[in-house]
Amino acid sequence: MAAFTGASSTTLISPPHISRQCLVEVASTRISGLKMVSFSNSGRSNLPVSFRRLQISCAAKPETVEKVCDIVKKQLALKDDVSVAGDSKFATLGADSLDTVEIVMALEEAFGITVEEESAQSIATVQDAADLIEKLCEKDSA
Incomplete structure (x- = not known):
């Protein structure tokens, strides 16, 4: 049970x-x-x-994933022909640890949230970031 x-x-x-x-x-x-x-x-x-x-999993809203994709592309200065999706890993896109910190900071600013260091370390993909953002936004609105 x-x-x-x-x-x-x-x-x-x-x-x-x-x-x-x-x-x-x-x-x-x-x-x-x-x-x-x-x-x-x-x-x-x-x-x-x-x-x-x-x-059991619950994916973030498509608009959240899309906004995170846009922010990641901007922070990493990726060309328009580079595809970024929910399953895209930051490391695969060329992000190092400093880039990841900058991505998290940009996400905090864009969504009006604060990401704890422990949570930030668990973000490896766009989907991870989008899921965390929705969780934090839900927590803030409760």
Whole structure:
């Protein structure tokens, strides 16, 4: 059985054909403010593939991703023919650690947010940045 806690509710999930005795090693880690939950049953292989790994994610709004792409292109002085998308990694686009700091500063200014150093270190892609921005904007408006 696993619990997923949202902003206003908690949902319990337990696959009906798996006994409680063999289910319940749940490992979770944080990914962009969301939890990734993995199910295992101490090495037994009777869990269906769909329940061995369950990932829940929520992507940022397309307009947020687009704005982040524009800021990244501007900060890195990329040519118009260079494609920047949500899955673009800063390092692949040629950004070093100083460039990444400057990108984060530009994002803070553009979105009116403050990014903590720990959070900034977890940003590797445009999507990571967009997800963090939406999380911080949601937190600020609450």
